[in-house]
Amino acid sequence: MDAAAAPTVADRIERELERLILTGEYPPGAHINENALATRLGVSRAPVREACRLLQRAGLVRIVPNQGAYVHALSLPEIVELFDVRACLGRLAGQQAAASIERSGRQELHALIAAMDAASSAADAERYIDLNITFHATLYAATGNGRLALLDAQMGKELRIYRRYGLEFGGGLAMSNSEHRALLAAIERGDCDAAGAQLEKHIQNGRDRFIRAMSATGKLVLKDVRAIKSSRKRA
DSSP, X not given: OOGGGSOOHHHHHHHHHHHHHHTTSSOTTOEEOHHHHHHHHTXXXXXXXXXXXXXXXXXXXXXXXXXXXXXXXXXXXXXXXXXXXXXXXXXXXXXXXXXXXXXXXXXXXXXXXXXXXXXXXXXXXXXXXXXXXXXXXXXXXXXXXXXXXXXXXXXHHHHHHHHHHXXXXXXXHHHHHHXXXXXXHHHHHTOHHHHHHHHHHHHHHXXXXXXXXXXXXXXXXXXXXXXXXXXXXXX
16 A cells, blocks of 8 residues: 555544444533543544544534534534535436436435335434445436535545435335335436436435424424525525
């Protein structure tokens, strides 16, 4: 392996800290104790500090001067904004995937949908979420648009902690996978417009499922949702 391409200790710590954040072990707003994490991972504080800086650029960590690093906690409007931007880019991704996907890509998407059906039937949300991430990554890879795939992956990481609420709530797993099947059907027909519309709507539905789940579980106040809708109408 080229020494220049070899992962550094900070790279390894970055991946591990990202995993801890995305799996919810470090929830939004949590303080990242550099000393404790360094001891846990058997390293000095320096690579932990560097990993925090790298994840700050990725939008997962917030560094407060003289206080330390925290898992970035998004506000409800910020979460909705991310969903909305992702939905708009999803329309382009659906169109491009329908135009360029190969047979192997279609087969992989079919297999992932079947696996997600099994996870949904078993009420295994963690398994479903992992498969769902792979499904979307496979779909975006099929577009042949690397920049689009990178943008979606970045936004997906910022939203991952929050999206699980919508997926786990009120039959969200089965509903989400039904939308995957409709999307794949449009892609297989080569209907670019329909595939783009299906993926955009799928992401918008995920946003709405998240808001309903947060409202029903008391994790957000309904008036906040009304305020967002009202501000959109005025705009």
